[in-house]
Amino acid sequence: MAHDKLRVGLIGTGMICNIAHVPAWRALADQVEIVGAADVVAEHARGTAQAHGIPHWYDDPQRMLDELRPDIVSVSAPNSYHKPWTLAALAAGAHVLCEKPVATSYRDAVEMYAAADAAGRLLMVGQSLRFRSENQAAKSLAESGYLGDVYYAEAGAMRRRGVPTWGQFHMAEHSGGGPLYDIGVHALDLVLWLIGSPRVMAVSGVTYTKLANRDEGLVTSQADSGAPQGVPNARPYDYREFDVEDLGVGFLRLESGMTVVLRASWAANIPEGTGNTFILGTKAGMALGPLRIIGTLGAYQADTTPLVPDRNEPFATGHIREAAHFVRAIRGEEELSIKREEVLNVIHALEGLYRSAQTGAEVRLDW
Ligand SMILES: NC(=O)c1ccc[n+]([C@@H]2O[C@H](COP(=O)([O-])OP(=O)(O)OC[C@H]3O[C@@H](n4cnc5c(N)ncnc54)[C@H](O)[C@@H]3O)[C@@H](O)[C@H]2O)c1
Incomplete structure (x- = not known):
């Protein structure tokens, strides 16, 4: 069945974004397109966009969320910013693939999953080694x-x-x-x-x-x-x-x-x-x-x-398979394999x- 391409926004365009997230989304080019790259350091966002031919870059991730309204957001900022950007992305209507560790506290992680439930969106934490x-x-x-x-x-x-x-x-x-x-x-x-x-x-x-x-x-x-x-x-x-x-x-x-x-x-x-x-x-x-x-x-x-x-x-293999699995889960073709209870336990x-x-x-x- 043909699907519209899912539009991906990147938040935190550092090492793992460039080395693994971008290749992972690009490996799904028939199903997703990367529409924006955002970072609090303008150089990182601009450099990532230029290196990979991403059409828009932002030094304010919230502005990317507001302007582009991506279907999926990859959160790969440092750990302390996983929660705020996940909550912001969910509030903007996106499904979120968030890097590990989910957050810096159990309570924050519980809140993130509750926000995903309330938004009717999926939250998956990138335990890429499993793949x-x-x-x-x-x-x-x-x-x-x-x-x-x-x-x-x-x-x-x-x-x-x-x-x-x-x-x-x-x-x-x-x-x-x-x-x-x-x-x-x-x-x-x-x-x-x-x-x-x-x-x-x-x-x-x-x-x-x-x-x-x-x-x-x-x-x-x-x-x-x-x-x-x-x-x-x-x-x-x-x-x-x-x-x-x-x-x-x-x-x-x-x-x-x-x-x-x-x-x-x-x-x-x-x-x-x-x-x-x-x-x-x-x-x-x-x-x-x-x-x-x-x-x-x-x-x-x-x-x-x-x-x-x-x-x-x-x-990048783990990330490539992880992103493909996440897209299948968003399409309703698979259950999320990285489960909330497992992430909360860890x-x-x-x-x-x-x-x-x-x-x-x-x-x-x-x-
Ligand atoms: N799954 C894996 O195997 C794997 C491997 C490496 C890193 N990671 C995870 O990915 C995350 C990033 O790691 P990295 O190696 O890419 O680090 P990095 O420092 O290279 O990249 C982080 C980027 O986030 C930006 N940033 C800083 N504060 C921000 C904020 N408040 N909002 C938005 N962006 C902000 C930085 O400017 C930088 O560009 C970490 O949480 C790390 O645990 C996962």
Whole structure:
């Protein structure tokens, strides 16, 4: 069936917008068109529009919403601005694809979904890693019962040195938190999704700022910090602005009796690759990155590496599939696969970890 093209507006035209959101919408060129690019920094909006042939740019996202009335808005501003721009876009009648983490607090996230309900529009949070082939394979294996009874998991997002230095990630005012909100959110979302999204009932957390708030003089790369294709419009970085954690660790009790340990760091003195993610089941374990099943074969302990086609797919692949899924959901062809309860579960847990780190005590989550 032929459809009118959905008109997309971009808010927050930085790294991920240019590297992943624009390619994702462009991959759907027969179904959507990007009509506007907006940012509070005029250069970022103008540069993005010029680089990609987008007809309109704005240094005031609200004006874009008022003038263009897009059908879809991609929100990829820093975390603290996810909520206000999502609410504004919903009020202007748009469906919203909002970057992770949904917001900087559980209450804000609840409010955002309530606003989507009231507006009769869809809100989807961009947990783009779920759409990558290896993680899709992990999900299908986890769901098949292959692991037996799952009882424990570790979610790791540990970088040896990989502080994002191009934006405002390192500033609490703009990002709400450090690696727990930046990369811990991916790791926790993935693990909870794989084990069937049991509710998090209580969390105990600690955070440290030990390395990233000083000048180590080390040579690092943007790729190590999460921008493998570089950054078109980097903001100058000053380590003296660093006021979030550089390591966050959490112990999460789930309603099912399972437990999850979460570790997220941008700077830690560990060998590369030791921040791994795994799930323990009674029949087998599962490790991610790369995907392996840790089990037995007859009398022998044996590991299996599923050969997932396209497992080395490009960085933007998750976003490309995520945007295609969102359009199908808007068209009523699919249910949203990134569910409100899942997103709320993750942000409630992460915010609880920060509270626990402050108080030094376990925090029970009210549902
Ligand atoms: N899904 C993923 O894998 C992934 C990867 C990277 C980043 N992200 C998320 O995307 C968001 C942006 O990350 P980035 O790497 O593109 O950062 P960035 O700093 O490169 O881009 C952010 C842009 O937002 C603009 N901005 C700042 N304040 C604003 C405001 N109040 N209103 C509108 N725009 C504003 C900045 O000028 C900048 O152009 C973050 O929330 C981050 O967590 C997700």
